[in-house]
Ligand SMILES: NC(=O)C1=CN([C@@H]2O[C@H](COP(=O)(O)OP(=O)(O)OC[C@H]3O[C@@H](n4cnc5c(N)ncnc54)[C@H](OP(=O)(O)O)[C@@H]3O)[C@@H](O)[C@H]2O)C=CC1
């Protein structure tokens with residue numbers, strides 16, 4: 496029996512205002528999205544196609560000490576069965592799921608939707624940001640699921656061009672090569688050789704290639720960075736598990752923010768709603784711009 500159960504109508508109603516909009520033909524669509532009035536909040540319009548951007552959902556499961564895994568490299572289960580089911584429901588409602596290579600290597604995730612009724616067509620496209628080609632995709636679960644027809648073949652985002660833009664071993668994946676941002680002037684050390692791609696470039700490229708909605712699942716570096724970019728993010732859905740992982744874990748926390756020489760809050764959610772799913776709490780909101 497599948498460990499993923501169907502959400503109740505009340506759970507679906509709770510999540511619905513935070514899902515990507517759908518076109519009338521049922522296709523997942525990014526467009527000017529009217530976020531409805533709910534919970535006393537004023538209706539507002541969130542522009543999701545201005546500048547050719549997809550609808551972006553940030554979602555992850557956190558402990559009470561804001562950690563998402565016990566330690567780097569340790570795959571850690573935080574979501575209970577109810578929030579796990581929610582994740583699979585959310586996956587089915589997005590065109591793509593994006594993770595960083597720091598998650599792909601230790602977690603070897605499936606990134607498909609095991610939600611009832613999910614078809615290959617409704618599966619999200621797995622996207623892994625792996626600038627330096629560190630990940631061995633051929634031996635991954637993503638490759639296996641794609642070969643078995645249980646998920647779409649992944650797209651990998653790189654900065655290096657050693658392999659050329661060929662399909663991945665005939666099972667339909669793609670390598671997408673994007674330019675990295677220039678290192679700050681004068682930096683020549685090894686640590687300065689980061690190959691960071693602008694998030695607007697990554698997201699616009701996905702949109703150009705037909706991805707209208709992206710569920711960003713992690714890990715800590717990716718989520719923490721995007722929390723500081725409210726202009727790129729439409730909704731945030733956080734599962735809060737009733738546990739503390741303890742010091743030494745992997746923490747989600749955006750970079751500190753300074754305004755007029757003073758430290759201010761780094762990111763804030765607005766339009767927040769929360770609901771209990773089993774033992775976990777789920778908090779939804781939008782980043783304050
Ligand atoms: N509880 C939860 O919901 C989740 C937990 N996790 C956990 O998170 C941890 C992983 O987090 P973390 O190590 O931070 O890894 P990430 O998955 O955030 O990947 C980070 C790496 O991705 C690449 N990357 C990220 N952004 C960019 C960019 N803009 N341009 C180019 N490359 C980029 C870099 O690769 P490079 O180093 O090659 O430059 C970077 O080091 C794991 O322990 C995993 O289990 C993950 C997802 C969900």
Ligand SMILES: Nc1nc(O)c(N)c(N[C@@H]2O[C@H](COP(=O)(O)O)[C@@H](O)[C@H]2O)n1
Nearest residue numbers: 556571572573574582602604605606712
């Ligand atoms: N929502 C959520 N809750 C947790 O407790 C998690 N550990 C994660 N991790 C994310 O899900 C990926 C695993 O997916 P599969 O079950 O293998 O399809 C993992 O890589 C993280 O992105 N998420």
